[in-house]
Amino acid sequence: MFKVILKTALKTLLIVAVIVLVAFGVASLGFPSEMAGLCEKSGNYSMATGYASLSYTYTKDVNDLNRCFLNSVHANNDSDIVKFGDKLIADEKFAEVCEKAESTVQIEADYKQYVYGRVAAAKYRNGKKDEAFDTAVAADVQGFPKNNALAILAVQVIESKDKDMANKLLAEVGNHTPAEGDSDYHTALVNELTKVSGQE
Numbered sequence: 001m002f003k004v005i006l007k008t009a010l011k012t013l014l015i016v017a018v019i020v021l022v023a024f025g026v027a028s029l030g031f032p033s034e035m036a037g038l039c040e041k042s043g044n045y046s047m048a049t050g051y052a053s054l055s056y057t058y059t060k061d062v063n064d065l066n067r068c069f070l071n072s073v074h075a076n077n078d079s080d081i082v083k084f085g086d087k088l089i090a091d092e093k094f095a096e097v098c099e100k101a102e103s104t105v106q107i108e109a110d111y112k113q114y115v116y117g118r119v120a121a122a123k124y125r126n127g128k129k130d131e132a133f134d135t136a137v138a139a140d141v142q143g144f145p146k147n148n149a150l151a152i153l154a155v156q157v158i159e160s161k162d163k164d165m166a167n168k169l170l171a172e173v174g175n176h177t178p179a180e181g182d183s184d185y186h187t188a189l190v191n192e193l194t195k196v197s198g199q200e
Contacts, residue, residue: 032058036067045075053084062093066101069115078122085119109147113139117152124156129165137172144178144186151189158192166196 036051049071056064069088072080101111116139124132132153139149150173157165170193178186
């Protein structure tokens with residue numbers, strides 16, 4: 001009698017497990033955007049990137065692409081940052097994304113500069129220094145506001161104590177004249193780059 005009850009319970013448990021797995025699979029394939037949201041809420045940004053990427057495959061919506069990029073940043077996945085960031089920058093609706101992000105994304109920077117800067121820093125960490133520099137320059141920063149693309153890359157270079165790259169950035173940063181309120185920020189960054197470059 002006990003064996004019969006045990007077998008019945010195990011069969012029931014197996015059936016429930018199969019149903020749960022099937023439901024999870026259906027939700028993953030059928031509702032990737034919602035699954036991405038659940039992963040974001042739980043802090044699993046790597047999985048959120050995967051689901052957002054699947055959603056983008058279905059929709060080709062640039063907002064889904066931007067979601068992939070942001071989740072990649074939160075996940076600290078440099079390869080995905082470059083992959084989705086480059087694709088986002090190249091999208092014809094990138095300017096619209098930047099305009100919308102100014103009021104929806106919590107960052108202390110111009111969104112265009114933020115994207116270019118994060119992509120540049122990721123390329124630098126991946127050893128693609130020339131591409132990193134070119135990406136930061138391509139952001140076409142006006143003046144020298146806080147957390148612009150060149151500054152984001154410069155922070156990475158300073159942390160790495162990269163003398164050659166510091167010299168290269170110094171020349172570029174020196175071509176920019178900051179607005180009055182940003183002059184201290186510009187000066188501080190130049191001073192740190194100078195220390196790393198060995199030009200003191």
